[in-house]
Amino acid sequence: MNKHLGRRQFLTRGLTLGGLALAAPAALSACVSGESSGAADGFGIASQRLAWIKNTQFAGSYIADKKGYYRDAGFSGADLVSGGPTAPPIESDVLSRTFAGVSQVPIVGSAVAKGAPLKIVGAVYSRYAGCIMSMAGKPINRPEDLYGRTIGCASSSEPVWRNFMAALKLDSSRINTVPVQGDPIGMTAGEIDGYLGFINSQVVDLRHKGFDINTMLLADVGFPLVGQTYITTQENIDKNRDKLKAFLHAEIRGWREVLDNPKLATDLTVNEYGKDLHLNPAATYDCCLAGNELIRDDKPAQQILAISDETAAANIKAVAAGGLNLSVDELFELGPIREVYEENPDLALT
Secondary structure, X not given: OOOOOOHHHHHHHOEEEOOEXXXXXXXXXXXXXXXXXXXXHOOOEEEEEOOXXXXXXXXXXXXXXXXXXXXXXXXXXXXXXXXXXXOOOHHHXXXXXXXXXXXXXXXXXXXXXXXXXXXXXXXXEOOOOEEEEEEOOOOOOOHHHHOOOEEXXXXXXXXXXXXXXXXXXXXXXXXXXXXXXXXXXXXXXXOOOEEEEEOOOHHHHHHHOOOOEEEEEHHHOOOOOOEEEEEEEHHHHHHOHHHHHHHHHHHHHHHHHHHHOHHHHHHHHHHHHOHHHOOOHHHHHHHHHHHHHHHOOOOOOOOOEOOOHHHHHHHHHHHHOOOOOOOHHHHEOOHHHHHHHXXXXXHOOO
16 A cells, blocks of 8 residues: 555555554544644644543643643644543544544554554653563563463554564463453453553552562663654644644643643543543543653653654654555654754653
């Protein structure tokens, strides 16, 4: 498939990714991703498709909304569209009804390789949050410990799992992978030996329930992906660059505040944006702290969301092992975020 298909042409043809069909909705929203609403509202609504339910993983966007950072940047407001196990694929939503979205490198790479006109324009986490969870009494500490074990993997994480095994040259025939729909609780009963989860969510939840959980962060054992990547269409980059930069500017401000005030991030998650989820406040606070550790790269004057050329190249190498033969320029567009920092150097962490 031609990698340069237009957005509407791509949607018309559809795409299968991880067992899910990315096809056009029956009727596109009147305000699609490549269009803004007019001069009266500046850039219009900052619409964003979240990768999962409204937990603390997206607290930077909550703060940007609550504190008016989107409005400061020229938007009339924000629309944070929740994800979850029954939601359409993120890539489909970004191509049809939202300006931006949050996804992961292998998932976006799979869509781009099949023709989706999408680009990664930033990343919240300097290290991907994915990890192999296991019980402390039977820990998985090294990739080789996976051999002979049964590992649970949700369908949404399957592209990441395949890429991880390929990148580390693991023999997948020696690892029993079973589908598990988003809940690692079976691991605590011995039904599976490990679970591909997230260090800033499921791990914290199980520990708060009293389980002694061991973790192996994929990014620490040879799979150096960034995490929680922001994506948008090539059309937006080409025609709505100022709008994209305004969106990134607001997000940076929100995430800076999450680092400075995790209590506020937790309160907004529990009591407002994720209120219907009935989240545990203490666990949510610890999830926020775990996420903050993934944001920081321990370098001076860190630029949140920015991705270096070296990091982008390392990500391309990692997904290439899984069969995604893309160049940095095909998957990433790093110009807008760099321009934001050039124009606003005070946004860098001090």
